[in-house]
Amino acid sequence: MKKVFYIISLTILGLFLTQCEKEYDDMVTENAKVGGLVDVSGTAFNYVVGDGATYTFDLYLNQNPDAVIKKVNIYKSFFSVATPWGNPDDTTHTTPDSIPAMWAKEEVLQESFDITDNSSHWISFTGLDYAGLIANLEVNGAALPASDGELKIGDYFNFIVESELDNGDVVKQAYNVKMTVSTRFAGTYKFIEGVYYRLGVLSSAGDYWFDTYQIESIDAKTYKMIGMCAWMDNVLYFQIDDDGVITYPEEWDGAAQILNDQPLITCESNSADMVNVNCGNTNFVIKDDENGKDRLIMSFGYYTSGSGPREFYQVLEKI
Numbered sequence: 177m178k179k180v181f182y183i184i185s186l187t188i189l190g191l192f193l194t195q196c197e198k199e200y201d202d203m204v205t206e207n208a209k210v211g212g213l214v215d216v217s218g219t220a221f222n223y224v225v226g227d228g229a230t231y232t233f234d235l236y237l238n239q240n241p242d243a244v245i246k247k248v249n250i251y252k253s254f255f256s257v258a259t260p261w262g263n264p265d266d267t268t269h270t271t272p273d274s275i276p277a278m279w280a281k282e283e284v285l286q287e288s289f290d291i292t293d294n295s296s297h298w299i300s301f302t303g304l305d306y307a308g309l310i311a312n313l314e315v316n317g318a319a320l321p322a323s324d325g326e327l328k329i330g331d332y333f334n335f336i337v338e339s340e341l342d343n344g345d346v347v348k349q350a351y352n353v354k355m356t357v358s359t360r361f362a363g364t365y366k367f368i369e370g371v372y373y374r375l376g377v378l379s380s381a382g383d384y385w386f387d388t389y390q391i392e393s394i395d396a397k398t399y400k401m402i403g404m405c406a407w408m409d410n411v412l413y414f415q416i417d418d419d420g421v422i423t424y425p426e427e428w429d430g431a432a433q434i435l436n437d438q439p440l441i442t443c444e445s446n447s448a449d450m451v452n453v454n455c456g457n458t459n460f461v462i463k464d465d466e467n468g469k470d471r472l473i474m475s476f477g478y479y480t481s482g483s484g485p486r487e488f489y490q491v492l493e494k495i
Contacts, residue, residue, distance in 0.1 A: 213238040222358040225396045232303035238296045247340035251283040257330040281314045325397040332356040362393040370490035373452040420461035435478040453489035470494045
């Protein structure tokens with residue numbers, strides 16, 4: 177699915193007439209020259225992990241008779257946010273983060289436009305999917321991950337717009353276009369249906385659940401559900417892969433996952449204890465690309481030693 181963003185960022189006419197552009201070699205001094213203005217259809221977009229979309233933006237060339245744009249170059253780069261230490265309370269570390277924030281090794285020329293029309297007009301940057309976005313980029317001497325699920329929330333692709341003018345000047349626009357890594361499935365969800373079995377006996381057909389639950393992003397593929405059925409002081413960590421399959425890590429942040437002070441059980445780890453919650457047809461995502469009402473179909477539970485399993489099945493829909 178192609179995503180074209182038409183979010184006009186500079187709509188005040190005065191900005192079209194007065195914005196100054198910085199010279200390529202002298203971008204911040206009094207010698208910065210006025211050049212042709214290139215406006216964009218937006219400067220801040222979300223790159224949504226796992227959606228398989230193509231991302232693009234449009235550029236408006238506001239030609240100035242005194243300095244006509246003859247060529248537009250678009251460079252890309254990538255910024256990787258810092259990776260904090262697993263235990264922020266550990267004071268033995270000598271650096272604030274386990275991996276510092278860093279830029280890609282160099283900016284990469286992604287696309288050039290030869291401009292023959294001296295009147296003001298729009299042009300379109302050729303859309304890029306994930307493979308196109310990461311092509312030829314390196315961070316810390318390594319190519320970016322082949323799967324976008326390995327990116328970190330807050331990482332971003334950065335695009336720089338450069339104009340070559342007929343007077344020989346080369347200028348960069350004062351803004352950058354950022355595509356920030358985010359996750360599709362974070363947000364507020366409403367409860368649709370669910371069952372809860374205690375020791376193999378149906379205890380709730382939905383009345384234990386609250387109306388809404390909050391799903392938070394941890395990283396590009398890991399989420400945290402705040403609350404579990406009627407127990408809102410619990411959290412459940414789960415992951416969604418590129419195919420929309422939901423899994424539950426046995427450990428998170430160095431400790432076993434616990435629900436209601438008991439060990440987590442899943443259809444994979446404890447199939448014999450999860451016979452009542454649709455284990456043959458559960459733990460997947462139903463995407464709604466039209467209305468955004470994605471659904472999470474989930475089965476999980478916990479096991480009380482000396483007593484037995486507690487099993488949960490739920491369907492949540494994004495609001």
